[in-house]
Amino acid sequence: MASLKDGVVYRIISPHYRGVLELNERTKDVSVQDFTASPSQLWKATKSGAYWTLENVFSTDFYLGGHPQTTVAWGVHVVGTITKFQWKVGPAGVSKFPTALKVTVPFSSHGLDASHGEKYPGPPAIFCRLGSPPGHNQIWLFDSEVQPPMLPIVHGKIYKIVNYQSRTVGHLERESGEVRGYSYNEGRNQMWRAVHEGGSDLYLWSFINISNGRSLGVKGGIANKGTLIAGLSESFLWRLVVNPLDHYLVQLYAPFTGLSMDLDGNNRAPGTEMRLWSPNRDRFWRFEEVDDPYLNSQNNINIPGAGPAH
Numbered sequence: 001m002a003s004l005k006d007g008v009v010y011r012i013i014s015p016h017y018r019g020v021l022e023l024n025e026r027t028k029d030v031s032v033q034d035f036t037a038s039p040s041q042l043w044k045a046t047k048s049g050a051y052w053t054l055e056n057v058f059s060t061d062f063y064l065g066g067h068p069q070t071t072v073a074w075g076v077h078v079v080g081t082i083t084k085f086q087w088k089v090g091p092a093g094v095s096k097f098p099t100a101l102k103v104t105v106p107f108s109s110h111g112l113d114a115s116h117g118e119k120y121p122g123p124p125a126i127f128c129r130l131g132s133p134p135g136h137n138q139i140w141l142f143d144s145e146v147q148p149p150m151l152p153i154v155h156g157k158i159y160k161i162v163n164y165q166s167r168t169v170g171h172l173e174r175e176s177g178e179v180r181g182y183s184y185n186e187g188r189n190q191m192w193r194a195v196h197e198g199g200s201d202l203y204l205w206s207f208i209n210i211s212n213g214r215s216l217g218v219k220g221g222i223a224n225k226g227t228l229i230a231g232l233s234e235s236f237l238w239r240l241v242v243n244p245l246d247h248y249l250v251q252l253y254a255p256f257t258g259l260s261m262d263l264d265g266n267n268r269a270p271g272t273e274m275r276l277w278s279p280n281r282d283r284f285w286r287f288e289e290v291d292d293p294y295l296n297s298q299n300n301i302n303i304p305g306a307g308p309a310h
Contacts, residue, residue: 002091002099004142006047009057011035011146013244014114015097016137018281020244021125023056028080030064030125032114034241037148051086051106072110078125092139100139102130113138120279148202149242152287155196158210159287160184164249165266170216170274172209172231179216179229181263181272191290192216197237206235210292218276223254229261229274249284261285
C-alpha cells in the first residue's frame with residue numbers, strides 16, 4: 001500500500017498534468033509546473049499524529065495548505081502558509097495509478113486538487129470536494145526521486161523523433177521544407193542528430209537533419225501559435241521538458257513562448273502537419289536512436305522527402 005515516510009523529501013506529481021507542485025517564492029501561491037528539481041518544487045513530509053505536514057524545501061517554515069482564517073471550499077486556492085497545516089493522506093484507489101494518494105483536509109470531504117481545464121503550465125492548486133474515486137486531477141504521486149530529470153538523448157547521437165501517440169516520426173519534406181508526420185521508413189530525412197547547445201542549461205538542444213543539415217525549427221523562423229515545423233538553415237533551439245511519469249517521453253518547447261511541438265490531432269495519416277501549439281499534457285515525443293547506414297555516403301535513399309529541401 002502506498003504511503004509517505006516521515007522526514008522524506010518528495011516531488012508531488014499531478015498525473016493529470018504531468019507536472020509538480022511548485023511554491024511561488026514571492027506570492028506563496030502553489031501551482032503545477034514542469035519539473036526542474038528546483039527546491040521550490042520539493043516538499044518535506046513530516047508525521048503529525050495521524051496526519052502529515054508538507055513543508056517547502058526552499059521556503060522553509062512555509063507549509064502546503066491554507067491560512068488559519070481560510071474557509072475550505074471549492075475553488076479556494078491552496079498556498080504556502082506559516083501555519084503547520086495538516087493533511088490526511090491515504091491511497092486514492094485509482095487502478096490506473098495504484099501508488100497514487102489522495103490528500104484531504106481532516107474531517108472534511110475537501111482535499112487537494114489541480115484545477116481542471118486550466119492552461120498549462122501554471123494551473124493552481126485548489127481545495128475541492130473529492131470524488132469517489134477521486135478524479136485524476138485530485139490524486140497525487142509522491143516521488144522521492146528529486147534529482148534533475150535526465151534526458152533520454154546524448155549529444156551527437158542520431159535519432160528518429162517519434163510521436164508517442166501516433167508512432168509516426170518527424171519527416172523533412174523535400175519540396176516544402178516542412179517537417180510532417182510519416183511512418184518511419186529509414187529515410188535519412190527522418191533522422192536527426194541531437195546537438196546540445198545550452199551550455200550549463202542541460203535542456204536546450206537543436207536537432208540537425210542528416211540528409212541536408214537543416215535544423216528542426218519553425219517556418220519563417222518566428223515562433224507563433226500555429227506556425228508549422230520546418231527545416232531551417234540556421235540553428236533553432238528547443239527546450240526539452242521530461243514527462244515525470246516516464247523520463248523517455250519529452251515535450252519540445254520553443255523557448256520563452258509557452259508553445260510546444262504538436263502533431264495535429266495525433267493523426268497517423270501521412271503528411272499530417274506538425275506545428276507549434278499550446279501544450280497538451282497527453283502529447284509527447286520519444287527519441288529512438290537509429291544507425292545511419294549511409295553515414296559515409298553522399299547518396300540519399302530514394303524515398304519521399306529525401307535530399308535537399310527547396
